[in-house]
Amino acid sequence: MKLLDVVALIEDLPELNLYQGNVGTIVEEYEPNIFEVEFSDSTGKAYAIETLNASQLMTLYHHPLQINKESICATQSLTDYSNLVQRLSKAPS
Numbered sequence: 001m002k003l004l005d006v007v008a009l010i011e012d013l014p015e016l017n018l019y020q021g022n023v024g025t026i027v028e029e030y031e032p033n034i035f036e037v038e039f040s041d042s043t044g045k046a047y048a049i050e051t052l053n054a055s056q057l058m059t060l061y062h063h064p065l066q067i068n069k070e071s072i073c074a075t076q077s078l079t080d081y082s083n084l085v086q087r088l089s090k091a092p093s
Contacts, residue, residue, distance in 0.1 A: 003029055007037060007057040016050055023060065024048075 001007065009022045018039065028036035033054035040046050 001026060001033075001035065001054050001057065001059055003027070006060045006062075007035075008060055009039075009052075009056060010058050011056055013050075013056075016048065018048055018050065022048075 003026055005026045007024055007026060009018055009020055009024070012019045022039050024037040024039040026035045027038045027049070030036065030051065034051065035054065035057070036049060036051050037057065038046050039048040039050070
């Protein structure tokens, strides 16, 4: 993960009012695998800025990925994201 990557939260953090599937952007890297992430709504208005560990996030991709040794983890992240989106779309509002 790196600065300006689009990421999704992969766990619930109810004490921060953030939940699995919330999408944010990495806006700062404090040390290896520790990031400040800005979560924004669809209009771009930030609703949370939190310091999170890379293990709490997954990188989102907006383009096809080549399948090779280096991208197997990324492909798994896309599968996880797809499964998450399906679960959320079936959840009651």
